Amino acid sequence: MYAFDIERPTTIADAVAALKSDEAQPLSGGQTLIPTLKSRLAAPSKLVSLSSISEMVGLSDEGGVLRIGGATKHDTVAKEAGGSHPGLAGLAGKIGDPAVRHRGTIGGSIANNDPAACYPAAALAHGATIVTDRREIAADDFFTGMFDTALEEGEIVTAVKFPRPEASNYQKFEQPASRFAMVGVFVAKFADGVRVAVTGASEDGVFRWTEGEEALSANFSPDALDGLSVSAEGMITDLHGSADYRAHLVKVMTKRAVAAAR
Amino acid sequence: MTKVTLTINGKSVSRDVEGNTLLVSLLRDDIGLTGTHVGCDTSQCGACTVHVNGESVKSCTMFAAEADGAEVTTIEGMANADGSLSVIQAAFQEHHGLQCGFCTPGMVMTAANLLKENPKPSEHEVRAYLEGNICRCTGYHNIVKAIMAASGQDVSAIAAE
Numbered sequence: 502m503y504a505f506d507i508e509r510p511t512t513i514a515d516a517v518a519a520l521k522s523d524e525a526q527p528l529s530g531g532q533t534l535i536p537t538l539k540s541r542l543a544a545p546s547k548l549v550s551l552s553s554i555s556e557m558v559g560l561s562d563e564g565g566v567l568r569i570g571g572a573t574k575h576d577t578v579a580k581e582a583g584g585s586h587p588g589l590a591g592l593a594g595k596i597g598d599p600a601v602r603h604r605g606t607i608g609g610s611i612a613n614n615d616p617a618a619c620y621p622a623a624a625l626a627h628g629a630t631i632v633t634d635r636r637e638i639a640a641d642d643f644f645t646g647m648f649d650t651a652l653e654e655g656e657i658v659t660a661v662k663f664p665r666p667e668a669s670n671y672q673k674f675e676q677p678a679s680r681f682a683m684v685g686v687f688v689a690k691f692a693d694g695v696r697v698a699v700t701g702a703s704e705d706g707v708f709r710w711t712e713g714e715e716a717l718s719a720n721f722s723p724d725a726l727d728g729l730s731v732s733a734e735g736m737i738t739d740l741h742g743s744a745d746y747r748a749h750l751v752k753v754m755t756k757r758a759v760a761a762a763r
Numbered sequence: 764m765t766k767v768t769l770t771i772n773g774k775s776v777s778r779d780v781e782g783n784t785l786l787v788s789l790l791r792d793d794i795g796l797t798g799t800h801v802g803c804d805t806s807q808c809g810a811c812t813v814h815v816n817g818e819s820v821k822s823c824t825m826f827a828a829e830a831d832g833a834e835v836t837t838i839e840g841m842a843n844a845d846g847s848l849s850v851i852q853a854a855f856q857e858h859h860g861l862q863c864g865f866c867t868p869g870m871v872m873t874a875a876n877l878l879k880e881n882p883k884p885s886e887h888e889v890r891a892y893l894e895g896n897i898c899r900c901t902g903y904h905n906i907v908k909a910i911m912a913a914s915g916q917d918v919s920a921i922a923a924e
Contacts, residue, residue: 507765507782507828528826535824536805538783548782550829576818598895599876600809604825612805761881 502538509550513557513659520655527551528610529572557608557659565665569630569672571608571658587763588669588687589627592619595673595702597680600690604717608658614706616647616737617681618672621707625698626662626669626687632660648707668690668721672754672763674701676741683742683751686710687720688758694718697755702747704735713755723756769829772795772840780827781845787811787822789830790837798838798868801898809896812869813837819876821895838868840865843884851875858918862900862911867898874910886921 502512510516526545528534530553551557555574560581562666567586569578579594579602585644596602596610596619610620611631624631624640631638633656643651652658666689673685683699689696695717698708716725731751737743764770764779771794778793790796799822802810806824814836815829841849851874861867861917870893875891877884884892889907889913898906904921 502783505782507826509828509831530825531826531829532806535826539804543828548826550826552829598809599873599892600812600819600821600895601806601824603815603820 503541503544505538505545507550509553511553511555513634515553516549516554516657517655517735519547520657522547522640525549525655526568527541527612529612530574530605531609532597532605533570533613533615539753539757548667548728550609551606564660567665568632569607569661569663571660572606573608573612573624575602575605575607575610585665586627587645588666588671588689588758589623589745590662591663592673592687595619602689607661611643611661612616612650612652612658613680614644614646614648614650616675616703616706617701618639618707619671619682619685619700622682622685622687622698622700623671625707625709626689627663627666628691628696628698629664630662630687632662633657635660637662639665641709647704649706666693667760670758672758672761674750674754684747686751686758688717688755688762690717690721690762693699695721697758699751699755702736702751704737710751710755713752717759720739721759723759723761725755726752726759765828765831767828769832770834770868771828772836782826782828784827785905786815786820786825786830788826789825789827790835792821795858796839798830800865800868801880802865802869807895808866809873809898810866812872812896813900814872814876816854817879820875826846832879836872838871849875849880851852851910854909854913855906856914858905858909860901860906865899866896870898870906878914884911886911 524546528548556569575596577594579653583590629640663735669685669689673682676683684698684702687698696714700707733744733748736747738744778817800810803806811823846881
């Protein structure tokens, strides 16, 4: 790793101030950033650790909407969100491994927007609201491409707000070595329709399968998808699977998620 | 340099660390607790697993500066007060849960975390919880058996294939 300093602010305001200096970068759980730093793929002069900011940790109910602080660990979401958001809790409990879940955070995952990360699919499928230090951004406007988001320089995800679905589920087809999603599909059913978000598959990162949403909004059953097919255009091809294979998996995993939704 | 003060295996320790000093470097190189191993250094193998505030973390993927004020337990802190092996350690010995032993510190720390959360795990739950700990010798059967035995369950039916 290159040399850098670490600051550990205890308030959001102090973190935002610390991030104003040149080449400063936020550090959340570090489960992606630290390996990146070890590979010398990033060279910040200063890391601003977000893990000591108590106002960014924990779950709370805001009139039926679940608010999760940006520095909340995956393990906490897995253990505490299940009552109102079983799909979300199930997703969090399958990220990485137990030790990774004890460090990695929802804000870090959302802000990084890895094309194979799980949380972006949950945020998009719930129609979640991303809360930052300066504004609120709808999930539909937040994820702007692979490793790219609507966040500005020095802007941090302080919380994510998830409306409560009537039923939800996340199904991940794991790449067997890394256990990242080859394709992961989050299905969330609301009173006004069904949302289907897909991660791992597209070169543009997480996206909504709108055709599937329309079919499922009319009939929330795996059979409703029978006549549909997903185009392989823009899907990822790598040594683990072709674009065609991933496109096929989108439908398969959506069906499984619908069947398992509760 | 940043000054960090933390509790390691019950003892308070203060050190000056660089921003990019990993927790595992502090433990091994500064404090001399070399029981915690570095296998892959890419947070995949779990040999460096320690407990920070009671939860398993990969100490190669956490900065020492972030452990300021924390309570850290390493494999050196797992034995009983009289120096005898803890239940989990004794079960690893009894059931041949190790061969070369390199992954064992991480396996024991992860097992301890599992049994704290889930005192009577099923065989499937043990295997799932060990997802982030890699062993290249044993084939895992005897590790699973040792952890099941440490939880007080009958392991005679678990085959060591």
